[in-house]
Amino acid sequence: MLQFTETPLPPSLHQYAINPYSDLTMSKNPFHRTRPWPGFPTSKALGNFGDANCMEQLLVHCANAIDSNDATLAQQILWVLNNIAPPDGDSNQRLTCGFLRALIVRAAKTGSCKMLTAMANANANLALHAHKFSVIELASFVDLTPWHRFGFTAANAAILEAIEGFSVVHIIDLSSTHCMQIPTLIDSIANRPEGPPFIKLTVAGATTDVPPMLDLSYEDLGSRLVNFARSRNVGMEFRVIPSSSSDGFASLIEQLRVVQQLVFAEGGGEGEALVVNCHMMLHYIPEETLGVTPYSFESSTTSSLRTMFLKAIRSLEPTVVVVVDEDADFTSNNLVCRLRSAFNYLWIPYDTVDTFLPRGSKQRQWYEADICWKIENVIAQEGVQRVERLEPKSRWIQRMRNANFRGIPFSEESILEVKSMLDDHAAGWGLKKAEDEGLVLTWKGHNVVFATAWVPT
Incomplete structure (x- = not known):
């Protein structure tokens, strides 16, 4: 548990344990440091905070x-949260603890001396140590839930x-899981009735500092993938293009454009398919709120980087584009x-x-550390x-349509394959077929991850 200075719970927060919807957002803080506060409230009073809605309200206040630089009030609420949200509690408590950590980091960034002093004992516990996975560890890690396997299965189909x-x-593999989808795709390609095609795999080295992290260079990862493909009698070449999501993968797009021109100049365009596989990576491209740095071939400075990236992909005339991401708005x-x-x-996820x-x-610690990072x-x-x-x-569907793509449905065979994969996991996971032809992974009826497939109009 995070450690704070020994500050008793103020009367109004004690009352908040009974009435969690009382107004804590007053412009003038009535609490004075010299005012005698009662001691620690009874466990029964703190127990009233256990409801997720109450915890959310406390986090909001x-x-x-x-943000209003009310260090005293913030410290008081953080003190309450610290006592009701242990890092080893139930799922709601662990979730709240993750937000508690994040709010303390944000408070520290404000430069408020009072706040930093109040949290001096807590700062040592705030650093998040993201685990660097071996290839075997990461492969096992992503297989734990359908969170990634759902997208792998739908996209491969x-x-x-x-x-x-x-x-x-x-x-073109734009994936946050470091090509963990590719071995299953190679296995499926190897069993193609007409024989496997030759695979050219291009990866953008863009998420080396974003969890999950790999303890292997992309060059070494590529060697392993090539060897794995060879073991399945599939020819493959691998290359990584240093690129960054922060500029909308502009350098990747430029190099792909050159490669495509060479392919068509050599007359190989008709026999070569271009697949763009986007697995939980496009949301790292800055959106409208950040402004943009235009592509070298883009004359407009008003479009967002996400819009420009999708239009650039469209200009490459891909055979298919698969977009898989988490269904939320941050x-x-x-x-x-x-x-x-x-x-x-x-x-x-909690x-x-x-x-x-x-x-x-250890796996649970790694898993929840990644969520805390997010x-x-x-x-x-x-x-x-x-x-x-x-x-x-x-919103992604509208972006794809604006970039002149049209959605294509997943076949019944693909849907059955996804359902079969879900059978390997705990009850609670479900599948929805959306009206726009996409698929949605659900947990207890709540949308989690979506998968869509697109072709140029």
């Missing part, structure tokens, strides 16, 4: 206090259908809006982890440092 008949397949410039959106989405990992296991980025960071800018499925 704390965020408002921090759409890709296999799209590349039928092609002798060469160029795959783009608001308002801290409270982001906090509410993140709190009402990120309870899901809830699901209780079904498949025992308390105290929370901290959404809450404590701003500007270019805030990279977790999720957009909901509906």
Whole structure:
């Protein structure tokens, strides 16, 4: 548990334990440091905070206090949160603890001396130590839940259908999981009735500092993938293009454009499929709120980098584009809006982890550390440092249509394959077929991840 200075609970916060919807957002703080406060409230009083809605309200009031530089009120609420949200508690408590950490980091960034003094004992516990996975660890890690496997399964099915008949397949893999999807795709390609195509795999080295992190260079990872493909009698070449999501993968697009021109100049365009596989990476591209740095071939300075990236991909005439991402909205410039959106989405991984990992296991620590990293980025960071800018499925669909793509449905065979994969996991996971032809992974009826497939109009 985070450690704070020994400050007793003030009367109004004691009452808040009974009435969690009392107004803590007054412009003038009535509490005075010299006023005698009663001691620690009874466990029964603190127990009233256990409801997720109460915890969310406390976090919201704390965020408002921090942003208005009300150090005293913020410290009081943080003190309460610290006592009701232990890092080893139930899923709601662990979720709240993650937001507590993030709010403390944000408070420290304000430069308030009072706040920094009040949290001097806590700062040592705030550093998040993201684990660097080996390839085997990461492969096992992403197999723990359908969170990634859903997108892998749906995307691979759409890709296999799209590349039928092609002798060469160029795959642009924009993935946050470091090509963990590719081995299963290679296995499926190897079993193609007409024989496997030759695979060209291009990866953008863009998420080396974003969890999950790999303890292997992309060059070494590529060697392993090539060897794995060879073991399946599939020819493959691998290359990594240094590129960054912060500029909309502009250098990647430029190099792909050159490669495509060479392919068509050599007359190989008709026999080569271009697949763009976007797995939980597009939301790292800055959206409208940051302004843009235009592509060298883009004359307009009013479009967002996300819009320009999709239009650039469209200009390459891809055979199929698959977009898989988390179905939430973290783009608001308002801290409270982001906090509410993140709190009402990120309870899901905390809830699901209780079904498949025992308390105290290393994998559970790694899993929840990655979630805490996401929370901290959404809450404590701003500007270019805030990279977790999720957009909901509906907005990505509109972006794809505006870039002159049209959605294609997943076949019944693909849907059955996804359902079969879900059978390997705990009850609670579900599948929805959206009206726009996409698929949505759900947990207890709540949208989690969406998968869509697109072709040029």
